[in-house]
Amino acid sequence: MEVINNFREIVVEKPADKIIKQIKQLISSGQLQPGDKLPPERQLCEKLGVGRSYVRDAIRKLEFYGIVKTLPQSGTVVAGLGITALEGLITDVLMLEGHDFQSLIETRLILEKQTVRLAAMRRTADDLIDLEKALDAYRAKVENGKQGIDEDLMFHIRIAEASKNSVLKSLMLIVTPDILTHFTEQNVCGGGKPYGALEEHMTILKHIQDQDPDKAELAMSAHLKGISSFKNA
Amino acid sequence: MEVINNFREIVVEKPADKIIKQIKQLISSGQLQPGDKLPPERQLCEKLGVGRSYVRDAIRKLEFYGIVKTLPQSGTVVAGLGITALEGLITDVLMLEGHDFQSLIETRLILEKQTVRLAAMRRTADDLIDLEKALDAYRAKVENGKQGIDEDLMFHIRIAEASKNSVLKSLMLIVTPDILTHFTEQNVCGGGKPYGALEEHMTILKHIQDQDPDKAELAMSAHLKGISSFKNA
DNA sequence: AACCAGTAATTGGTTAACCAATATTAAGCA
DNA sequence: TGCTTAATATTGGTTAACCAATTACTGGTT
Numbered sequence: 001m002e003v004i005n006n007f008r009e010i011v012v013e014k015p016a017d018k019i020i021k022q023i024k025q026l027i028s029s030g031q032l033q034p035g036d037k038l039p040p041e042r043q044l045c046e047k048l049g050v051g052r053s054y055v056r057d058a059i060r061k062l063e064f065y066g067i068v069k070t071l072p073q074s075g076t077v078v079a080g081l082g083i084t085a086l087e088g089l090i091t092d093v094l095m096l097e098g099h100d101f102q103s104l105i106e107t108r109l110i111l112e113k114q115t116v117r118l119a120a121m122r123r124t125a126d127d128l129i130d131l132e133k134a135l136d137a138y139r140a141k142v143e144n145g146k147q148g149i150d151e152d153l154m155f156h157i158r159i160a161e162a163s164k165n166s167v168l169k170s171l172m173l174i175v176t177p178d179i180l181t182h183f184t185e186q187n188v189c190g191g192g193k194p195y196g197a198l199e200e201h202m203t204i205l206k207h208i209q210d211q212d213p214d215k216a217e218l219a220m221s222a223h224l225k226g227i228s229s230f231k232n233a
Numbered sequence: 234m235e236v237i238n239n240f241r242e243i244v245v246e247k248p249a250d251k252i253i254k255q256i257k258q259l260i261s262s263g264q265l266q267p268g269d270k271l272p273p274e275r276q277l278c279e280k281l282g283v284g285r286s287y288v289r290d291a292i293r294k295l296e297f298y299g300i301v302k303t304l305p306q307s308g309t310v311v312a313g314l315g316i317t318a319l320e321g322l323i324t325d326v327l328m329l330e331g332h333d334f335q336s337l338i339e340t341r342l343i344l345e346k347q348t349v350r351l352a353a354m355r356r357t358a359d360d361l362i363d364l365e366k367a368l369d370a371y372r373a374k375v376e377n378g379k380q381g382i383d384e385d386l387m388f389h390i391r392i393a394e395a396s397k398n399s400v401l402k403s404l405m406l407i408v409t410p411d412i413l414t415h416f417t418e419q420n421v422c423g424g425g426k427p428y429g430a431l432e433e434h435m436t437i438l439k440h441i442q443d444q445d446p447d448k449a450e451l452a453m454s455a456h457l458k459g460i461s462s463f464k465n466a
Numbered sequence: 467a468a469c470c471a472g473t474a475a476t477t478g479g480t481t482a483a484c485c486a487a488t489a490t491t492a493a494g495c496a
Numbered sequence: 497t498g499c500t501t502a503a504t505a506t507t508g509g510t511t512a513a514c515c516a517a518t519t520a521c522t523g524g525t526t
Contacts, residue, residue, distance in 0.1 A: 273506075285508095305507085306508055307508075
C-alpha cells in the first residue's frame with residue numbers, strides 16, 4: 001500500500017452548500033414548514049455573513065430539487081413534501097454522487113431489461129429505422145477499429161425511445177453516463193470485444209423487430225453480462 | 234369545452250435557459266468539443282447582450298448536469314460525453330418536467346417491483362425493525378382517520394433502503410414525489426382505501442421477512458394495482 | 467367601522483465594479 | 497539559445513449598488 005493512498009480527496013465545501021445545509025436544517029427541524037415563506041435574501045445573507053449571490057445560489061439549487069419555489073418580487077416559499085427535501089439532501093448536496101458502482105450497474109441492468117421489453121412490445125416501424133441507423137453508426141466505428149462509445153450508448157438510448165416511456169429514458173440517461181465516468185476505459189457494453197458487442201446488438205434488434213419481449217430481455221441480459229461480472233473487480 | 238381550456242400555460246423562458254440553449258447548440262454542432270474551453274464569461278455576456286449573472290447561472294446549471302466543469306480562475310471546459318448534454322437537454326431544460334403521467338406510473342411499478350425483490354433477498358434484522366416502525370407510523374395515522382401520505386411513502390422508502398441499492402433508492406425518490414404532485418388527492422398506494430393499503434403493506438412486509446422475492450413482488454404488484462389501473466382516467 | 471387610494475418600504479431581479487488567483491508574456495540571465 | 501523570473505493581462509469569485517414589481521401601511525372617505 002502506497003502512502004499516497006492514505007490521502008482523502010479534498011472536499012471543497014462551497015459556501016452555497018453550507019447555506020443549503022442550514023436551510024435544510026431549518027426545514028427538517030420543523031421551523032420551516034411547507035407553505036412558509038423563508039426569510040428574505042438580504043436578511044439571510046446578513047445573518048450568514050456572506051454575499052447575496054451565495055444565498056441566491058443556494059435557493060436556486062433548492063428550487064432545482066423542487067424543495068422551494070421562489071416568486072419574483074414576493075418571496076420564496078417552502079414547497080416540498082418534506083420527505084423529498086430531507087432524503088434528497090441526506091446524500092449530501094448532489095443526489096447522484098457518492099453512489100457505489102455496484103448499485104449503479106445493478107440498476108442499469110434492471111432499467112435496460114425492462115426498457116427493452118417495452119421496446120419490443122411497442123416499437124413502431126420508425127423506431128426500427130432509427131435503431132438500424134444507430135446500429136450502422138456503431139458498426140462503422142467498430143470496423144474502423146474505434147471503440148464507438150457514443151454510438152454504443154446511442155443504440156441503447158434509441159431502445160429507450162422505442163419503449164415510449166419518457167421517464168425510463170430519462171433515468172437511463174441519468175444512470176448510464178455515470179457508469180461511463182467510472183469506467184471510461186471500457187465501452188458501454190462489454191469488455192473490449194467490439195465485434196461481439198456488435199453481434200449482440202444485432203441480436204437484440206432482431207428480437208425487437210420480432211416483438212418478442214422475453215427473448216429481447218434475455219439477449220440484453222447476456223449483452224450486459226460482461227459489465228455485471230466486472231462488478232467484483 | 235370551456236373557453237378557459239384553450240389557454241396554454243405561460244412558459245416564462247428565463248434568460249439562463251436561452252443561454253443554455255445557445256451553448257447546447259455550440260456543443261451539438263461540434264463547435265465545442267469535450268475538453269475545449271468555452272469563451273470567458275465576460276465575452277459571452279457581451280456577445281449575448283445580458284448580464285454576467287445570467288451567463289454564470291447558465292454555466293452553473295450545465296455544471297449541475299455534468300456537461301461542463303468550471304475551474305476557478307482558469308476557465309470552463311466541456312466535460313461531457315456529448316450525448317448526455319444533447320439528450321438530457323432535449324427534454325428542454327429540466328430533465329424531470331414534461332413527463333407523461335402514464336410513464337411515471339409505469340416506471341414506478343418497475344422500480345418498486347425490483348426494489349422489493351432485492352429487499353426481500355438482502356434485508357437485515359435492522360431493516361425489519363425500520364420497516365415495522367414505518368408501518369406502525371402509517372397505522373397510527375390511518376387509525377386516526379388521516380391519509381398518512383408521508384408515512385405511506387416512507388414505508389416504500391424503507392423498502393428501498395433494505396434493497397441496499399442506493400441508486401434505486403435515489404431513483405424512487407425522484408419518481409415517487411413526482412407522482413404525488415400530479416395525484417395529491419390520492420394517497421401513495423391506492424384509491425382511498427387506507428385500511429386495505431395497510432393490510433397490503435403488512436403482506437409485503439411479511440414476504441420480506443420470509444425472504445421470498447417472488448411473493449413480495451406479487452404483493453407489491455397487487456398493492457400498486459389501484460394506481461396503475463387509474464392511468465386511463 | 468369598513469373600505470378604498472395613495473404612498474412608502476420591502477422583495478427578488480439585474481447590472482456593474484472590484485478582488486484574488488491564474489495564465490501569459492516579456493525581459494533578463496546563464 | 498534556453499531557462500528563470502518578474503510584470504501584466506485575463507480569468508472566475510465576490511460584493512455592492514440599482515431597478516421594477518409587489519406588498520404593507522397610512523390616511524381619508526363613505
